[in-house]
Amino acid sequence: MTLSDGDLAAHLADQAGRILLQVRASGMFSGKSLGKAGDQTANQFLVHALREQRMEDGLLSEEEKDNAARLGKERVWIVDPVDGTREYGEERTDWAVHVAMAVNGAPVLGAVALPGLDVVLRSDQPGEVPPAPEVLRMVVSRTRPAPEATGVAEKIGAELVPMGSAGAKAMAILRGEADIYLHSGGQYEWDSCAPAAVALGWGLHASRIDGSPLVYNQTDVYMPDLLICRQEHAEMVLAQVRALS
Secondary structure (H helix, E strand, O other): OOOOHHHHHHHHHHHHHHHHHHHHHOOOOOHHHHHHHHHHHHHHHHHHHHHHHOOOOEEEEOOOOOOHHHHHOOEEEEEEEEEOHHHHHOOOOOOEEEEEEEEOOEEEEEEEEEHHHOEEEEOOOOOOOOOOOOOOEEEEEOOOOOHHHHHHHHHHOOEEEEEOOHHHHHHHHHOOOOOEEEEOOOOEHHHHHHHHHHHHHOOOEEEOOOOOOOOOOOOOOEOOOEEEEOHHHHHHHHHHHHHHO
16 A cells, blocks of 8 residues: 555554544453553554554654654654543543654654544645634643633633543634644653644644744653644743743
């Protein structure tokens, strides 16, 4: 099977999502063991498939031991087999599978599957983002909303929308369910690469919360903050972040 990079990313995200649903439906696991089984099973599929289909490219996965060889590659696949393990285990829909490719550090290609909704959103097949409502909606963590996010929301009069995974939050903007995703509580490259790539492909703004570009395939894969929103809201949000600091 010969697939374009975009088709490969979307196919892998979709198939990994289906595998995860089967693992959960098997009834063999519960609680933390379900999350672990799902993560490991989906990771094995993604890692083996990428090494088979794109053996010359680098690879970074949350569930795989890091290999410094990726640092010498221009093209690096960055995957998160289950983004939102808690939500996956609780049989919610706000979890995701991330498959992305960074080229020279830039998030140029991505697919985010929302298996609970049977949806895959792709950077290379953008749709039209619904217009923003009068009162903006900011997605925040269900369990620990970032102080910067709640502070900015208060300043701009935005409604807070609690949600699970990073991928689900970012895709909520594309789907017209939210308008701003501001995160400052700490993430890793696999948490944001695919959502950022898809958001950028759909014409949205995606950056660090100081406005600087998102750069991937770094030695240190910690990426503490992220802003995804419509282009027309970016400077307003960034200005409010600066005012809070």
